[in-house]
Amino acid sequence: MGTARRTLLNRQMILLLTASLGSLTAFYLLVSVVPLYVATSGTGDAGAGLSTGVMMAATVLMELAVPAVLRRCGYRTGIAMGLLLLGVPSAVLVVSPALPLVLAACVARGAGLGIVVVAGPTLVAELVPDRRRGEALGLYGVAVGVPSVVVLPLGVWLSAHIGYGAVFVLGAAVPLATLAAVAGLPAARGPAEHHTGVLGGLRDGGLARPVMIFAAITVAAGIVLTFLPLAVSAGARGTAALALLVQASAMPLVRWLVGRYGDRHGIAHLLLPAVFAAAAGTAGLVWLHNPYLLVAGAGLFGAGFGAVQNITLTLMFQRTPKPEFGRASVLWNLAWDGGMGFGAVGFGLVAGHVGYAAGFALTAVVLVAALIPAWIDRRRTQ
Structure with missing residues (x-):
């Protein structure tokens, strides 16, 4: 342009x-x-x-x-x-x-x-x-x-x-x-279509790792947004609504702040702490009867989610030639939509057997596992 x-x-x-x-x-x-x-x-x-x-x-x-x-x-x-x-x-x-x-x-x-x-x-x-x-x-x-x-x-x-x-x-x-x-x-x-097609970008580890990490975060997001109001007692629905409001408010604010900071100081090193913040916030949701931990956990998850949104998308554009920006955007959005849907459906099948608290704990474990590709990505970009 x-x-x-x-x-x-x-x-x-x-x-x-x-x-x-x-x-x-x-x-x-x-x-x-x-x-x-x-x-x-x-x-x-x-x-x-x-x-x-x-x-x-x-x-x-x-x-x-x-x-x-x-x-x-x-x-x-x-x-x-x-x-x-x-x-x-x-x-x-x-x-x-x-x-x-x-x-x-x-x-x-x-x-x-x-x-x-x-x-x-x-x-x-x-x-x-x-x-x-x-x-x-x-x-x-x-x-x-x-x-x-x-x-x-x-x-x-x-x-x-x-x-x-x-x-x-x-x-x-x-x-x-x-x-x-x-x-x-x-x-x-x-731009003209790349010879490997849209999904061919996943063969490149520099793109596949951010997609994998972001998909794990969106799986958790689909779970939190769908099931947090159902996981609390009827009398605590107001607290759940407040928690979701805090989460939704933190997400775009942190997404912008991280982008502003990353332009000045580099962004790749922020990926690992952002994933950790999302995992820690999800772990806080295990204590469903504690309103303070519930709101704080949702807010921390929202901050981590917003940060990961910006970091992964920015990294994918950095690692993609300008004629292939469209492919990077498609892969990122597929991770968002696919992860949200998979998380909601999968948690619905699991929560009935293990309960909501255990389900949120398992979700936190999934995000802890996402620290591995985040750590590898950090090593590869140093």
Whole structure:
């Protein structure tokens, strides 16, 4: 992106952050509302789970196709397509809660999400100079992380007070309004496909280790976000909600701070302590009856999770030629989505046999195991 100014917040970067904020706002606004809409319309828990499941499946499948989309259409058109796929189907949900219609809308929304979450960090890495990439990715993390803190609970609250239809219209209006920002993004097309394909990047240990480490963290994240409210007693649900709020707030803040620090002092040496922080925070969740440890553990996990997000993505871009940035972004996002889904499903199968506390302890062990590739990566980069 040779025409981009060599400053961090150039015009195109601001427009990209605006588009990213709009797209993730549209996603998080409905991510809990649609399952409620389905469940209260006669299909119950099965329909609610299916609505989320098909959306995330579509996200993963589209992520694999995004490099081809960017090669054919370019960044501007590709991100515009993602916003349209997030917006238009949201308005369609007003028509009927019939499960086939809802699932079709969820598939389209998942595909839109897959486009924007891969194209966003790829374009960030191209728009800013290498020496500022960590902080820029941190700012991108704030743009996509803040909606999970504010908009996710807001969507549920609005659906109870103004109705599902109004929330769906709002969910359509936000990404469609954000299309105005896309007009100023680069029209450049993505690079030619690498001969080994997207998944071929895993043959390179410099990419495979960050992917492996990040996948372990996202497995834990899927577990924490899904099961922490269920693991505490009914009287402690407020504490669980506070713990998740602290976790969600710490994540984007630390993601930005780590990127800012890493640009100035190097980032590779931060990976090992970041994984350790996430493991220690998860271990703190074992004491489910102690509200202080619960909130502190969730906050420490959120800090470690945010740090690992920035560190792994920055390292992958550092170790990837610019023409292959798209592949690095795809691998990173696949680790995120696949790990979250695998963690939630796997923990659900295990927790019924061993209990929630033991399940969180086993999760902490998984993260301790992730210290091994983190240690190897540190040795290889010294």
